[in-house]
Amino acid sequence: MTVPALVLDGLAYRYEGQEMRFDLTVEAGEWLAVIGPSGAGKSTLLDLAAGFLRPQGGRVLIAGRDVTTLPPAERPLGFVFQENNLFAHLDTFRNVALGIAPDLRLDAAARARVEAALDAVGLAGFGTRRPGEMSGGERQRVALARAFLRERPLLLLDEPFAALGPALRREMLDLLERLRAARGRSSLAIVMVTHHPEDARGHAGRTAFVADGRIAALGDTADILAARSEAVAAYLGL
Template identity: 70%
Template sequence: MSAAPALRLDGVRFAYEAMRMRFDLVVEPGEWLALIGPSGAGKSTLLDLAAGFAEPDAGRVLVAGVDVTSRPPAERPLSILFQDNNLFPHLDVFRNVALGIAPGLRVSPADRTRVAAALDAVGLAGFEKRRPAEMSGGERQRVALARAFLRDRPLLLLDEPFAALGPALRQEMLELLQRLRAERQGGPAAVVMVTHHPEDAAEHADRVAFLEAGEIVAVGPTRDVLTGQGEPRIAAYLGTAKPGT
């Protein structure tokens, strides 16, 4: 029997101001899906619906085969990384990461070992006592990655967490993410990534979904979608449309 999809949006409908969004999407276990499209197309809203930060007006949200439509974010088997890294400024690195498995910060010796291993995996061994304000943007995102992977969820949502980083550092973080998900004991985590950088999708995503005006206009293998085959709206977004088309 094949495994249930890591994420399924089944007839999800959501209205925001004048926009009525409609999402039907299946993300397979271990798949890396990139969401691209113009600003305001609904990419972040799609992640919010999956994560539980927004409630659909209709339809179902399923994660690993479980209907989580009515569950709050903390009870959904997924992790999400935001652009602002969502670290607590008053907590040191160790405690920010430990929150992933011990929300009350009651950390057992086994938990301490796991936190130390997670920090080592992202290249931050020895940073345990630092506060977020004492770190660079890339280092803070490494802390957020360590916490996400320590939670060991089958689905990871990325809402442009590396957008504020320079090109070289952004690629370094994506390569680190690729390595961490490949090393997950239960198999690679599925990734749904919002990005405004098509080159990031080209280098890392298995498939790409193009959104416009609250709908998934096209979804398919990365190469096919990014070449805009048969879809002038994608070509126009990417700037590859031929004059007069």
Template identity: 70%
Template sequence: MRAPVDPGRTAALRLDDVRFAHDDLAMRFDLTVEEGEWLALIGPSGAGKSTLLDIAAGFVAPDAGRVWIGGADVTDAAPAERPLTMVFQENNLFAHLDVFRNVALGIAPNLRLDAKQRRAVSEALERVGLAGFEKRRPAEMSGGERQRVALARAFLRGRPLLLLDEPFAALGPALRREMLALIETLRRARTDAPMTVLMVTHHPEDAVGHADRVAFLENGEIVVEGATDDILSDRTNAGVARYLGTTSSDR
């Protein structure tokens, strides 16, 4: 049976009155991310940012509301059935597998690759600057190199929606900028349309120059969203000002 079609506008991702209770926090999310958009989620710890991603990915089932991806209702779909890929802070590489096989898992979970698939893995590694690293194990690589492996695997899958849950939090500022620039290059290299990105970050500056919009979360809700420069320069919203460490008197 075909999934119902989103009665609203078709978007890469839409959370429609999604509700989820965790401990004493009642969360509610209404969010639309357009195709090809890069949206950054910021806010204090415990605001619900990672939970929002987990609901979109299918790792957490909402108590109410609907989740739409590309116009299809995926609220009850398993994570593997959703047209997205997710990169975590922990890069989820398998220590016993070399780089080539870790990337290959993105398209062949059984690691039985034909010649075309093997070429695709090699090309993915070349695009992230890891040509020649095929036989290395994760323990033999730096943190930035391991995240490049995770990105190669994510983009090799070719899913239209990419969820980033603070994958570069453990990296220094220079390496974070390098990784974000790499994502920008890879997503725009797609032949059809740029990949849609939904990124959680505790570093608001990561959104500058990359994210089209920013959504600020507090106490389990999206309090305000808008163009990146507008949100990060906002002195009128008390929650945003408090989070950014600014006040109206700073103007």
């Protein structure tokens, strides 16, 4: 039996008087989208899974391992933020290299892996550029290259393409799909928070709708976006 990539088991968290509780299983190789109104708890869900927040109760399991008490750096996952989290004083090559060598000490094989990652996201030859010299889409490509270079079983995306226009956002999602396919879909699970429900269509097999600190609806993406519940219909403006 395949071990789930992520399990949130009765995960409890309290923020500014709001009680949140998440129960969720993400299968190995699954692409799950997370949608819902602002302040509903979408980013909190990711931060709890990643270890940036400590839950008041429950467990987090990644690839079958209980990581509830582990710090973010020790959890087997990648994380891409909306602001891409690049270091402005480092060039593109070194920003990507941090994914496998936090001390930036690389042998020839590691350097070749970094160059291959840059090539995979269409940034061959960009290694000496710094983030300030690149467009928003290019910076997100750097962040994706670093995340995929780590080869973790779980990738968390917190609205990484929200600031991009529709065409560039679609391009980045297609790139993410190609990277996932090259890696082997069954080896990587993706949990993607998005404010654009249409981003889930055609990519995410399932979608979770978060409201009031709970997963209020979870199912096939087409079914969820068909707004068969009043809460989802209100959120989608249908």
